[in-house]
Amino acid sequence: MDSLLYTATSGASRVLKAQHVRSNNLSNADTSGFRADMERVSSVPLKGSGYDGRTMVVTNSASTRFDSGDIVRTGRSLDIAIMGDGYLTVESPDGGEAYTRAGNMAVDTNGALSINGFAVLDDGGAPIVLPEYEKVEVSERGVISVTPPGGGAEINVGTLKLVNPADGQLQKESDSLLHTTDGTVLAADATIQLNPEHIEGSNVSAIDELLSVMSLTRNFEMQVRMMKTAETLAQAGNKLVSAR
Numbered sequence: 001m002d003s004l005l006y007t008a009t010s011g012a013s014r015v016l017k018a019q020h021v022r023s024n025n026l027s028n029a030d031t032s033g034f035r036a037d038m039e040r041v042s043s044v045p046l047k048g049s050g051y052d053g054r055t056m057v058v059t060n061s062a063s064t065r066f067d068s069g070d071i072v073r074t075g076r077s078l079d080i081a082i083m084g085d086g087y088l089t090v091e092s093p094d095g096g097e098a099y100t101r102a103g104n105m106a107v108d109t110n111g112a113l114s115i116n117g118f119a120v121l122d123d124g125g126a127p128i129v130l131p132e133y134e135k136v137e138v139s140e141r142g143v144i145s146v147t148p149p150g151g152g153a154e155i156n157v158g159t160l161k162l163v164n165p166a167d168g169q170l171q172k173e174s175d176s177l178l179h180t181t182d183g184t185v186l187a188a189d190a191t192i193q194l195n196p197e198h199i200e201g202s203n204v205s206a207i208d209e210l211l212s213v214m215s216l217t218r219n220f221e222m223q224v225r226m227m228k229t230a231e232t233l234a235q236a237g238n239k240l241v242s243a244r
Contacts, residue, residue: 004233008226010056014041015220017059019213026209033069033102034202035172036209037062064172069101069201078105078113080138081200082162086192087170087178089161090118091127097185098177099163099170103199107136113144118177122158123188130157138196162192 018039028034040060071081080103082088087099102115111130113120119127123142130136133146142160163186170178180186 005227005230007056008223008230012220012223012227014039014057014059015216015223019216019220021062022209022213022216025204026206026213029202029204029206029209031102031202032104032199033100034176034204035101035178036065036202036204037172038065062172064170064178065203066170067203069203071195071198071200073198075197076199077136077138077197078107079103079197079199080105080142080160081195081198083193083195086162086164086189088115089121089125089163089186089188090115090177091121092118092177092179093175096179096183097121097125098173098175098179099165099186100177101200103194116176121161123161125161125185128158128160131155138194140194140196141190142192142194160194161188162190162194163187164189164192 018041021037021039025036040063042058042060043055044058045055080088082101082103087101088103090098090100092098098118100115100118105113105115105120107113107130111132113128113130122128128144130144130146132149134149134151135147137145137154138160139145142162143156144158144160145154145156147154165180165186169180169186171181173179
């Protein structure tokens with residue numbers, strides 16, 4: 001294969017994968033606690049006879065941005081936002097622990113507390129199930145209390161497991177949750193503070209993502225033009241050879 005065509009095809013493939021990452025970010029711009037992904041690539045010189053002047057692109061696994069999103073007040077008792085560093089703990093699909101910044105908790109008919117369908121875990125690593133209640137509150141330290149039906153004294157029913165991993169200790173996986181890179185379970189951190197009745201949005205900048213998509217589109221068009229140029233050069237070369 002002509003090295004020019006090979007290089008252009010490599011670049012176009014990289015652009016398509018980058019478009020997928022940016023499109024996923026855009027589609028989750030309004031998703032609570034979502035962390036934006038970033039594409040990663042590396043260049044590999046294309047070896048061959050003569051001058052090695054062409055380079056192909058290898059796409060690596062996407063990385064994740066961990067900066068915080070905007071916090072807005074909702075007034076909903078089961079909405080919580082983490083102030084500063086830290087994460088909530090939920091049960092992963094394989095039964096282990098995973099972590100998220102999404103604070104839009106929900107309660108099903110059995111009283112089980114969940115976030116986006118994943119069971120919320122307490123500081124002992126067990127799923128939290130609420131009894132029947134008239135009112136529910138979450139404190140700034142993650143203590144969940146309920147008022148029984150008909151009124152009465154508040155009852156503490158559990159404490160959210162809040163963790164504060166070190167930089168680089170978490171990575172996003174296919175379930176859209178954050179997992180530890182080495183598979184270990186993080187210890188609870190009692191110093192993390194919550195902001196009840198608030199929620200944290202995603203850290204996606206829709207304007208930046210749209211500009212990136214436009215830039216990638218122009219880049220893809222350039223790669224296609226390079227492919228057409230390679231085809232034109234090949235046809236010209238074939239005519240010269242056939243004319244002899």
